Amino acid sequence: GAGVSQSPSNKVTEKGKDVELRCDPISGHTALYWYRQSLGQGLEFLIYFQGNSAPDKSGLPSDRFSAERTGGSVSTLTIQRTQQEDSAVYLCASSFGQGAPLYEQFFGPGTRLTVL
Amino acid sequence: GQQVMQIPQYQHVQEGEDFTTYCNSSTTLSNIQWYKQRPGGHPVFLIQLVKSGEVKKQKRLTFQFGEAKKNSSLHITATQTTDVGTYFCAGRPTGANNLFFGTGTRLTVIP
Numbered sequence: 497g498a499g500v501s502q503s504p505s506n507k508v509t510e511k512g513k514d515v516e517l518r519c520d521p522i523s524g525h526t527a528l529y530w531y532r533q534s535l536g537q538g539l540e541f542l543i544y545f546q547g548n549s550a551p552d553k554s555g556l557p558s559d560r561f562s563a564e565r566t567g568g569s570v571s572t573l574t575i576q577r578t579q580q581e582d583s584a585v586y587l588c589a590s591s592f593g594q595g596a597p598l599y600e601q602f603f604g605p606g607t608r609l610t611v612l
Numbered sequence: 613g614q615q616v617m618q619i620p621q622y623q624h625v626q627e628g629e630d631f632t633t634y635c636n637s638s639t640t641l642s643n644i645q646w647y648k649q650r651p652g653g654h655p656v657f658l659i660q661l662v663k664s665g666e667v668k669k670q671k672r673l674t675f676q677f678g679e680a681k682k683n684s685s686l687h688i689t690a691t692q693t694t695d696v697g698t699y700f701c702a703g704r705p706t707g708a709n710n711l712f713f714g715t716g717t718r719l720t721v722i723p
Contacts, residue, residue: 531713539655539700539713552709587654598643598704600657601711 498522500604502588508610509578517573517607521590528571529589529601530563539587545571578611585609616703618714626722631691633717635684635701644677644684644703645711655700658686691721 501520509515521528530542541555545565556562560578565571575582585608589601616637625631635644643662647655659668661677661684668675674687684701701714 536718538715541710541712544710546709554710589655598660598662600645600660601647601655601702603654603656605654 500588500590500602502586502604502607504607505605506608506610508612510612511580512577514574514576515578515609517575517586517588517609519571519573519588519590519604521569521571521588522592522602523569525590525592525602526568527591527599528565529591530571530573531587531589532557532584533587533606534584542573542586575609578609580611583609583611616701616712616714618699618701618717620717621715622718622720624720624722625691627693628690631688631695631719633686633699633701633719635686635703635714637682637703637705637712639705640681641684641703642681642706642708644701646675646684646686647700647702647713648697649700649716650697653697688719691719693721693723695719696721 503518526547528545531539533539543563544552560576563573585606587606588604591599591601618635645660646658648658649655659675664681665679666677672689676685698716698718700716702711704711
């Protein structure tokens, strides 16, 4: 079946604008994660959704960042008033089942965000 | 806060040499996963370790989970150019809800 998809694949925006990044997880996966990866760096955890539970937002770097997951499926990561330091690849991953950290994460191709 | 560190950050090897990356946590981990990210690609799951002292092998790759469940290693025997990429560990601290990714080790294989 289809893997995790993300859109857009590339986004160039001006400083101060808002952006929305979309993630379509694998059908049936109840867990969804957002990560940020700066050039040549590791994965920075942003937010984690598990089923209908309240999301774990502990990784969001500032209140300019927010995410939602509608109907337990598609997720949108919103960055308001973008700054140049927000430039990075934003990766989404989904995982199967309760106790999701025990299951492998399937990553999407990412959205490369460039803030000018 | 919880950190999962990896060493080395970078490693250059001649093709055919062995390679090892080490993952260390400040707290006990319930489980640890390893991922590989090819240049320009996204992370892809390799394996999961759950038991203390566990060792798993995938062809030329050997994964170990320490007895104290605070460290792990990935060893590649006789590297090939196809092994190029960044290797990440990801561990879940006991009682935590989430996986924490290590800083990654970027492997370059010189033909």
